[in-house]
Amino acid sequence: MNQYTELEAAKRCVWDALQALAGPDAAAAAAQVLTPGSEWVVSHPVNALAGPGEVVAQFITPLHRALPDLEWRPDLFFAGHWDGRVDGGAGVWVTTTGHWLGTFTQPLWGIPASAEPAWLRYGGFFRVVDGRIAEGRLLLDLVDLARQAGCPVLPASTGQALLVPGPRTRDGVLLSLQDPDLSAASLALVEAMIGGLGRYDRNDLKSMGMGAFWRPDMMWYGPGGIGSSRGIGGFERHHQKPFLTAFPDRKGGNHRARFAEGHYVASTGWPSVRATHAGPYLGEPASGGPITMRVMDWWRAQDGLLAENWVLIDLPHLFLQFGVDLLARAADPSRAVKR
Template structure:
């Protein structure tokens, strides 16, 4: 089946739901996945174990997809070689009652949400390749063991797109959404190091919503975006640039990109951590929703905050274990 076939999209959703419930038969032999810190690169067995561990922690687990896009994975010259295509990209949350530890995060006994952005490649109806960007940091926050500085934006559950149109189960007419996103990325890379006005922001609606994972949080409009995310990020990482996208696709008024941001921590502190001088990679996904005027009305940013902190020399997982009664007792 092709990505422009409704059955392909529904089949992908069904397969991902089965995997979340522990059915590893949906995995192709030799399946691979890239997961957030502390999980890293996984083979088929590791991916099955990850989902089994999550299901053990949330035995009444429900997978809720708010956005599903599918289509050709458009090329990126920064990432030569064979490119898995087509892809399905999803954004949503795993919801359930937190009954047992997950990633050694202590259970709360109450309902939690694990926000995610994901991209998947299927062959012959079975999952071959996955990229998982799960908000492990926010699960710590919900468990009351947040080990970092407070988010500048508002943390919490991400709402679905306006109008409830995020589940694109029927192929939508091409609207040039990805081209507009890439043009916006180019505009952001025009930053001259001094003046925010050097980055044109006319691609964004006046009251756009920005939902970011980890230690960033949600904000609204240009002033909120600059205050809570853009300015602190640029001050800390003045040389940031995209290092290549593993996913690039659009579907009607939606588009998604995902990859690593290459940056050097030479500027101000970030998330309370003084400049380290280290070269880093920050794994992110961006889901975009355009309004009727062709401007970005909503942007969701799943990201691997904990993986970024690890590269900066901060073991967030160890700090969390310390806060929950498992401090290190040796050098």
């Protein structure tokens, strides 16, 4: 099987799997679409899962119980090869981000039900081996779900709190294969931009040279608690400045997968960032301790510049390292953050 046929087969596998896992026979489907030793890591409080039984019991079943009319609504879906040069995971990966939509009828991981429609934003990376999912990495925007349920766990975001959309071009679900030269160019652009991030001098945001990589009308779609912004100025104001004030020594690494297909690029790491919590962040004072972050990014390139960036961070996991349990706040109305 050549690499392009392999990508097509992996896409079919993951597409069919995620459709089935959102359906009424999810438990039976998991036994078919996951390898017996499939290893998943889901955002806190689910964390590490081993094998289809744990995936069903600790992730799929609670999700269906909370959102019984569950729908899978992907905005991005594409695939690529990763050589595993940083943190292992070599092979064929499929990534997707979008929402699980359903009526929120039962509590989910401490977040009380609203009895209203809820859009649970998700991001996933799946490594496919011999036609089955051998590894899954999933981040869920539980901070935004708590906001939708009326029990905010963080102060109001300075960026816009909105239903994060798919790409402006409405072409993010790539079921067919894309031009490999275009894919290589998109990946090179993202890696050059990441190289710019590494040039931060801890004084001036412009030292990173982000204007060379982004369109003036770029959109940055952050997780709940941070929000979305437009243009380099909005990106700096709502994300980069607060983030670098809190974590001035941040270092990237431990990439589990990074690849491109067509105009789209994806990257994840566990942890993707290591830093010292040296300043206030999202309402919490500096703890002074070391932290790690689970992060997922997806980018869309257009005419040699980056036009859109979707970002998820496992904020409940991060805040545990500050000594703060965000999901305990959600479960206890008396601890909800006043806005």
